[in-house]
Amino acid sequence: MTENIGIPFLEGRYSPTLDMWPIEAKEFNRIHTFYDNLKEGKYTTTKCKGCGHISYPPRVICPECYSEDLEWIELPTKGKVITFVEKSIAIPIGFGEPLIDAWIDLGKDSPVKRVFSRVINCESGGIKEGDEVRFVVFDVPGHPIEWRREKWIAERVYFAFEPAG
Ligand SMILES: [Zn+2]
Numbered sequence: 001m002t003e004n005i006g007i008p009f010l011e012g013r014y015s016p017t018l019d020m021w022p023i024e025a026k027e028f029n030r031i032h033t034f035y036d037n038l039k040e041g042k043y044t045t046t047k048c049k050g051c052g053h054i055s056y057p058p059r060v061i062c063p064e065c066y067s068e069d070l071e072w073i074e075l076p077t078k079g080k081v082i083t084f085v086e087k088s089i090a091i092p093i094g095f096g097e098p099l100i101d102a103w104i105d106l107g108k109d110s111p112v113k114r115v116f117s118r119v120i121n122c123e124s125g126g127i128k129e130g131d132e133v134r135f136v137v138f139d140v141p142g143h144p145i146e147w148r149r150e151k152w153i154a155e156r157v158y159f160a161f162e163p164a165g
Contacts, residue, residue: 020092021140025154027147030060033072038157043077043135045112046070056112075112077135078164079104081127082114088124098124104133104161121162133161 024035034057037044047054048062049069056075061068084102091099100119106112119127120136127133138160142153 019143020094021143021156021158023143023145023154024156025143025145025147027145031058034058035157037072038137038159039155041077041137043075043159044072045075047073047111054111056115073111075115076106076110079106079115079133079135079161081105081119081129081131081133083129084119084127086124098122100127102127102133102161118160119162120160127163132164134164136160136162 022035023029024032026032029035031046034044044058045054045056046058046060047070048065048067049071050062050067051065053062053064054073055063058072059070062070082103082105084100087099087101088097091097100122101116102119103114103116105114119133120138136159137157140156140158142155145152145154
């Protein structure tokens with residue numbers, strides 16, 4: 001069960017500029033594969049086929065050699081909290097309390113050693129440094145798309161981590 005994902009109660013009542021979730025449709029987003037992979041429960045990023053550089057977040061061009069020949073690689077879906085911040089005031093509209101962001105250690109064998117992510121499904125005081133967390137994908141309200149005189153609702157998902165205990 002996923003709670004506290006943000007924004008849905010504002011559906012239809014906010015301007016797109018207040019929408020904190022990316023438009024994931026391939027017509028608008030060159031890393032849409034990242035979101036396609038999320039929909040399959042996979043946590044991925046890009047690796048340059050030319051020089052081997054691994055980027056996180058994923059890129060469409062290698063920042064080291066400027067190649068656009070990139071491949072998708074999978075990241076671990078478990079990690080440990082390095083440090084975190086838990087907010088109970090000044091929380092962005094649409095998000096509940098507590099709002100927790102953490103640096104997460106994905107382990108020494110991971111292509112990306114540490115990532116910054118929200119931690120959800122966690123009550124206030126529910127995590128501490130060193131705790132194990134796991135990757136979780138959740139639904140985000142769809143975004144209306146207009147493209148070449150057609151309109152549709154783009155389904156969206158996003159990811160966070162949650163306590164693994
Ligand atoms: Zn490269």
